[in-house]
Amino acid sequence: MKLLRCPHIGPRPVSEFTYGGEAVAERDPETCDDSAWADHVFNVNGEPGIRREWWHHGPSGIWFILDRDTRTDTVVRILDREEVTGG
């Protein structure tokens, strides 16, 4: 079984985790025009490479962000909580 390191409780089977989409900066729907909002909602950076993604650990209910190589399915780095929340 492939393992993924949960940032809080360490390595766990990958089946406990769910992919939650590409991690991109949020846009303000009040100031965003329709085409920019469509781009934000639908379009992705789909080409192969290292991508920043949301993942969810089911048993502990924790969302976190990691950098993953989408060519080899290897996790390059798991972001620290401070990095995501800005302290």
Place this chain on the structure above:
Amino acid sequence: MPYRLVKQALRKNKPDPRFFMTPADLKPSYDVVIIGGGGHGLACAYYLARDHGITNVAVLEQGYIGGGNTGRNTTIVRSNYLTPEGVKFYDESLHLFQDLSEDLDLNLFYSTRGHFTLAHSDSAMRTMRWRAEVNKHYGIESELWSRDDVSRSVPFMDMDCGGQQPVLGALYHAPGAVVRHDAVAWGYGRGASDRGIEIHQKTQVRGIRIAGDQVEGVDTDRGFIACKKVVSCVAGSTPRITDMVGLRTPIDIRPLQACVSEPLKPFLDKIIVSASLHVYVSQSSRGELVMGASVDGAPLHSTRSTFDFVEDLADKMLDLFPFLGGVKIVRQWAGMADMTPDFAPIMGITPVRGFYLDAGWGSWGFKATPVSGKTMAYTVANDDDHELIEPFRLSRFAEYALVGEKGAASVGH
């Protein structure tokens, strides 16, 4: 035919029949370059030549023809989709498939089986009823069958699925069929080549040159080719190509895995799909069970196949057919699927003039091979979307006019 057979038998040197010959060199320019020599690309080439008389065309394939998703799917053809746009489109494809062996003068082993989509819950029954009504409205044979009728038609199936998720009924689609996928690619390839189109294998596209907003040519690992029209038929690699022309799309790549069992005596003449169990199965003419599941949970640009997939699929298969317990899996593989947010393809003209997209084929591409080829050829020849693919245009996302095919696309999405 018997005369040819006798001649072949008496001949001392028996040359291998070639499906097509490829010229050694690329020409400096073509009218149209098609990227991707799978079923879709070769079908597009074939219809460009046959229906529109455009033959100064090169099909560029980085591997060998039919070696991508054309050779990795589970060969099912059906048209019982959910949206009117999808139903009309896939039904045209099914009709083209029915005549295709004759059209291409090649036996594609097209085998009409009947297709069950099992419902294990009230909400699934509701979706099946909805699909049946939409289908019937467009003249497609599609109806809701009761649990007892399904049981009589597939007597070997455990209708209680081990007691966990009993089958309540099913959507039955009589024209559902299987067809040899390699033969489809090779048949279209030969048909295109016979009409003067060049197929270049082991030729990779490295870049696409644009002047202003007009395509000027493609850079390949064998040099530059000038052309005003480029068609991308590379499902599974689409983001790499759209990146070359600076187009953003919602396409994300997920692996879709499948496997076959050792050959068994024929016992299953129907195609069985269960959305709740995330599994589909048919028995090939060689006796193998051809089985697939839903796409992997996260994006990946790789054709690796996993033990987790086989383990999960075997678990579900045993719910349906408990007597398969001792049967061995002999091959497993994966294809890279272009997933879209609304489970419909992305086709037609783009903001880049001369760049045409045939993409977003997720897990529903093989059955659309003939119709995509035909409509893309029309689109390229007329520089305007064919009416059947107009709802699948790239700009539908910016217009918030999605097609919403999720309820009918393969399994378990």
